[in-house]
Amino acid sequence: MLSKDIQEKFIAIVGKDNFECSNMERAAYSFDSSPLQPVLPAAVVAPRNTAEVSEIVKLCNKHLIPIVSRGSGTNLAGGTRPTEDAIVLIFRNMNSVVELDEENLTITVQPGVITSDIHTIVEAKGLFYPPDPSSMKMSMIGGNIVENAGGLRGLKYGVTGDYVMGLEVVLPNGEIIKTGGKLAKDVAGYNLTQLMVGSEGTLGVVTEAILKLIPKPETKKTMIALFPDLNSAAQTVSDIIANKIIPVTLEFLDKATLKVVEDYAKVGLPTDCEALLLIEQDGPASIVERDINKIAEICKAANAMDIKIAANDQEADKLATARRSALSALARLAPTTLLEDATVPRSEIANMVRAINEVAAKYNVQICTFGHAGDGNLHPTCPTDIRNKEEYHRAESAFAELFEVAVKLGGTITGEHGVGIMKQSFLHLKVGHAGIEAMKAIKLALDPNNIMNPGKIFDVTKTEVSV
Amino acid sequence: MNQNEVTLIRERFREKMNSDQLQNCMRCGYCLPHCPTFIISGGKETSSPRGRIALMRAVANGELEPDAEFEKIINECLGCLACESVCPSGVKYMELLEDARDIICQTRQYSAPVKLARKVIFKGLFKKQKNMDLFIGALNIYQKSGLRFIARNTGIMKLFPSSLVATEKVLPEVGSYKAIKNRPVRLPAEGEKLAKVGFFKGCLMDTMFITENNKTLKLLQKAGCEIEIPGGQACCAAIHGHSGEKDDAKDMAKLNIVAFENMDVDYIITNAGGCGAYLMEYDILFQHDPQWHDRAKKFVSKIKDISKILVELKFHERFKLKLPNQVMTYQDSCHLRNVMKTFNEPRELLKSIEGVTYVEQKNAHTCCGSAGTYSILHADVSMQILDAKMKNVLDTKATTIVTANPGCLLQMRVGIEREGLAKEMNKNGIKHMLSPIFLISSPHLLVRVCNLTILFV
Ligand SMILES: Cc1cc2nc3c(=O)[nH]c(=O)nc-3n(C[C@H](O)[C@H](O)[C@H](O)COP(=O)(O)OP(=O)(O)OC[C@H]3O[C@@H](n4cnc5c(N)ncnc54)[C@H](O)[C@@H]3O)c2cc1C
Ligand code: SF4
Ligand code: SF4
Numbered sequence: 035m036l037s038k039d040i041q042e043k044f045i046a047i048v049g050k051d052n053f054e055c056s057n058m059e060r061a062a063y064s065f066d067s068s069p070l071q072p073v074l075p076a077a078v079v080a081p082r083n084t085a086e087v088s089e090i091v092k093l094c095n096k097h098l099i100p101i102v103s104r105g106s107g108t109n110l111a112g113g114t115r116p117t118e119d120a121i122v123l124i125f126r127n128m129n130s131v132v133e134l135d136e137e138n139l140t141i142t143v144q145p146g147v148i149t150s151d152i153h154t155i156v157e158a159k160g161l162f163y164p165p166d167p168s169s170m171k172m173s174m175i176g177g178n179i180v181e182n183a184g185g186l187r188g189l190k191y192g193v194t195g196d197y198v199m200g201l202e203v204v205l206p207n208g209e210i211i212k213t214g215g216k217l218a219k220d221v222a223g224y225n226l227t228q229l230m231v232g233s234e235g236t237l238g239v240v241t242e243a244i245l246k247l248i249p250k251p252e253t254k255k256t257m258i259a260l261f262p263d264l265n266s267a268a269q270t271v272s273d274i275i276a277n278k279i280i281p282v283t284l285e286f287l288d289k290a291t292l293k294v295v296e297d298y299a300k301v302g303l304p305t306d307c308e309a310l311l312l313i314e315q316d317g318p319a320s321i322v323e324r325d326i327n328k329i330a331e332i333c334k335a336a337n338a339m340d341i342k343i344a345a346n347d348q349e350a351d352k353l354a355t356a357r358r359s360a361l362s363a364l365a366r367l368a369p370t371t372l373l374e375d376a377t378v379p380r381s382e383i384a385n386m387v388r389a390i391n392e393v394a395a396k397y398n399v400q401i402c403t404f405g406h407a408g409d410g411n412l413h414p415t416c417p418t419d420i421r422n423k424e425e426y427h428r429a430e431s432a433f434a435e436l437f438e439v440a441v442k443l444g445g446t447i448t449g450e451h452g453v454g455i456m457k458q459s460f461l462h463l464k465v466g467h468a469g470i471e472a473m474k475a476i477k478l479a480l481d482p483n484n485i486m487n488p489g490k491i492f493d494v495t496k497t498e499v500s501v
Numbered sequence: 502m503n504q505n506e507v508t509l510i511r512e513r514f515r516e517k518m519n520s521d522q523l524q525n526c527m528r529c530g531y532c533l534p535h536c537p538t539f540i541i542s543g544g545k546e547t548s549s550p551r552g553r554i555a556l557m558r559a560v561a562n563g564e565l566e567p568d569a570e571f572e573k574i575i576n577e578c579l580g581c582l583a584c585e586s587v588c589p590s591g592v593k594y595m596e597l598l599e600d601a602r603d604i605i606c607q608t609r610q611y612s613a614p615v616k617l618a619r620k621v622i623f624k625g626l627f628k629k630q631k632n633m634d635l636f637i638g639a640l641n642i643y644q645k646s647g648l649r650f651i652a653r654n655t656g657i658m659k660l661f662p663s664s665l666v667a668t669e670k671v672l673p674e675v676g677s678y679k680a681i682k683n684r685p686v687r688l689p690a691e692g693e694k695l696a697k698v699g700f701f702k703g704c705l706m707d708t709m710f711i712t713e714n715n716k717t718l719k720l721l722q723k724a725g726c727e728i729e730i731p732g733g734q735a736c737c738a739a740i741h742g743h744s745g746e747k748d749d750a751k752d753m754a755k756l757n758i759v760a761f762e763n764m765d766v767d768y769i770i771t772n773a774g775g776c777g778a779y780l781m782e783y784d785i786l787f788q789h790d791p792q793w794h795d796r797a798k799k800f801v802s803k804i805k806d807i808s809k810i811l812v813e814l815k816f817h818e819r820f821k822l823k824l825p826n827q828v829m830t831y832q833d834s835c836h837l838r839n840v841m842k843t844f845n846e847p848r849e850l851l852k853s854i855e856g857v858t859y860v861e862q863k864n865a866h867t868c869c870g871s872a873g874t875y876s877i878l879h880a881d882v883s884m885q886i887l888d889a890k891m892k893n894v895l896d897t898k899a900t901t902i903v904t905a906n907p908g909c910l911l912q913m914r915v916g917i918e919r920e921g922l923a924k925e926m927n928k929n930g931i932k933h934m935l936s937p938i939f940l941i942s943s944p945h946l947l948v949r950v951c952n953l954t955i956l957f958v
Binding site: 056057058059061062063064065066069072074106107126129148169171173298299359361362363365369370371419420421 | 525545565570588
């Protein structure tokens with residue numbers, strides 16, 4: 035609990051309407067979308083501007099109060115779950131679009147802007163902000179930036195970090211810095227912008243961001259291809275890319291996932307195939323037409339049972355929206371949903387899919403798989419029950435093995451959801467102990483008191499040992 | 502809340518709340534942008550479905566002590582179920598909410614006036630149709646006798662919360678007690694008989710909104726339905742279920758199940774979204790009662806909204822419907838939409854009327870803030886939601902708003918009053934053209950069209 039004195043100090047900064055420490059308010063910010071047990075923070079603080087953020091951070095740094103920044107709390111790795119002594123910093127008062135610059139093709143936003151609102155605003159002007167995580171209707175841009183969120187359009191257009199041109203950040207000592215800018219080129223020192231991207235809230239608080247926009251593609255076409263087995267679907271993914279076609283979207287759903295998604299979304303997805311690919315291409319009409327035809331040929335050659343092309347944009351949107359619901363829809367199957375986002379080089383997708391099934395059989399757990407196959411980023415998901423200790427443990431062991439497989443295939447333990455708390459013990463598999471030490475050095479240099487989202491990604495207070 | 506109540510609520514949460522449902526919420530946040538109270542609060546998690554579920558779960562797990570703030574957070578939910586209808590995980594939010602409210606209400610030792618008010622409303626008025634009839638009869642006298650004039654013009658109404666005052670103004674002119682009583686129990690189909698249906702009367706619908714009910718019946722007859730109106734029906738009990746009086750709700754549900762049980766009908770027709778939706782959830786109400794569960798399931802399988810059967814029977818294609826030229830918009834009844842999944846049919850009916858330009862309002866699907874007793878108990882939030890809604894309505898330039906539930910209808914009328922439009926319209930002498938709100942499910946509107954059709958064919 036915070037002392038009365040400290041509470042007064044917070045209130046003096048943000049006003050009493052923006053400081054909450056009742057049990058209910060604390061409980062409402064005690065979790066994220068991961069299955070981890072909630073922890074009530076000490077207080078919830080809602081700053082109104084960058085200057086207030088800076089003052090809050092200074093106060094916290096002085097009194098060694100941890101800060102957990104929070105967007106919409108859709109983190110899947112536990113990175114947004116607070117600790118008892120922490121304050122949760124929320125951005126409900128910092129949710130404005132600062133500027134849409136049509137000359138430089140940028141949009142400047144505060145961290146609390148909802149991702150899909152950015153899409154709506156820029157698309158009305160014929161512009162395009164490609165990153166579209168499945169959580170885009172609820173996630174905030176601040177959360178997207180520090181998680182470097184990916185999305186369905188990642189294959190062709192890249193991830194959030196590729197669109198972050200500049201940031202305003204409050205450092206752990208309370209200093210406000212501006213990194214990057216509306217610049218096509220900028221080599222003035224270290225690239226602090228990209229250091230903040232994917233930092234999971236451990237290096238500072240993002241208070242403003244300049245995002246890159248591109249012209250909106252003229253047309254798009256969406257298709258689905260159904261396959262009689264997982265292998266041919268996975269192989270098709272590699273074949274399409276090997277044929278030098280980069281679709282916007284190349285998503286994979288297995289039968290179990292299809293079934294729950296159709297149960298929920300009722301968009302007429304077939305459930306009598308073993309795997310489905312959702313494929314989208316955009317650009318000038320003639321090129322889209324050519325690519326879609328070519329992709330259809332590749333699918334057929336790879337044993338596709340059926341291919342359907344969406345009749346219009348509404349139908350296409352319905353399919354994409356249904357796909358975005360996959361994770362939550364899988365939560366229908368069991369009380370707890372454990373999911374991972376191991377990522378492998380695209381050429382290894384078929385091997386990864388095979389490995390997932392072998393591991394599922396070995397540990398006797400159900401694993402449903404869907405994901406951004408074109409990015410090599412799959413989401414094997416295990417419906418389980420955290421209250422059933424034995425089964426939950428088997429699921430965890432299965433995932434531990436999957437991480438190893440992914441890294442062996444040249445992949446990573448997390449492609450987009452972050453390390454948070456849940457993947458800490460596997461981080462060394464990917465970056466090595468020396469790699470973790472290097473990251474810690476950066477962390478301690480910027481945040482010597484370890485107040486920014488402490489205990490996330492790694493624990494600075496513990497030394498890494500090579501075993 | 503005293504310590505004894507805290508302990509009891511906690512224990513009862515642990516015993517009675519459906520822990521699978523609580524656990525089922527994976528906290529993805531999909532529901533957040535759809536929740537009216539979350540939006541109005543400016544994005545506070547304590548006003549969101551995910552937040553409410555998390556708090557219920559924490560209390561049930563013994564991690565959080567329930568307090569007055571907890572009660573307030575649970576009560577500030579509209580129960581509109583926008584969250585449940587978009588939840589990909591299929592969390593049964595309504596069940597959680599009703600159980601939570603039931604536990605809280607049954608445990609709390611309310612102050613004497615609150616207790617009395619609850620007793621009068623839940624046990625006296627809505628549980629006994631006769632009392633409701635008498636009350637409505639009294640309202641009729643109040644409206645007709647000039648008492649209303651006195652009440653309105655002496656300022657006595659100023660003593661009541663503003664939303665209630667507004668509601669009093671917008672109440673329809675009710676029928677007399679006698680008119681309510683005189684109605685046959687069986688009505689033949691007009692023309693070829695296409696279906697045989699039972700008609701669920703509803704307590705408010707058959708008193709305050711008796712005109713609408715009568716017109717619904719006429720419409721059904723015209724559409725080719727033979728109608729049975731069994732006696733022994735009770736209030737649907739939605740108001741009890743939503744307000745934490747679950748035992749009363751079950752008593753009434755049993756009466757309704759029995760009333761229709763041995764009747765050979767294809768459907769049981771309702772014309773108020775709120776009632777229909779609650780009737781449709783009787784099977785959940787009795788899920789732990791093997792004796793009644795199957796009977797409830799059978800009952801539930803027959804429930805259908807009038808707009809749906811009209812469309813299914815192609816009423817709008819077989820009859821030429823016509824109205825004076827006007828722009829219309831539709832306000833979904835949350836429960837008709839989110840529980841009964843009926844939202845295309847009312848729109849289809851409206852669009853089929855010659856002379857009507859149908860304009861969809863922005864966010865027609867979101868709650869209007871009426872939500873049963875909510876508009877009275879949480880007037881501030883309710884009015885904020887309503888004001889936002891009225892903006893969208895006005896943007897359509899509609900002169901007629903159509904809705905499908907008595908609560909929504911009254912609330913939209915309050916909206917018109919608040920916007921100062923009602924007076925304006927009276928002044929211009931075009932009251933009935935500009936302001937009336939029709940219940941699509943009991944449309945004087947369609948009946949009038951019907952009459953016109955008969956006149957012109
Ligand atoms: C159903 C579902 C689908 C998802 N789909 C995808 C997907 O397709 N692709 C993908 O990449 N991810 C996905 N995610 C994960 C998650 O949505 C993303 O990581 C998202 O970027 C988190 O945004 P948020 O606003 O919820 O952030 P939060 O969860 O609130 O925060 C995320 C992290 O950012 C930090 N943070 C938040 N705001 C700031 C700030 N202003 N300054 C500094 N640190 C901050 C927090 O401390 C935390 O560490 C999904 C999650 C769910 C529940
Ligand atoms: S209620 Fe459903 S939509 Fe809302 S957070 Fe829980 S699982 Fe997600
Ligand atoms: S029922 Fe309506 S008001 Fe209540 S939590 Fe769900 S969406 Fe929000």
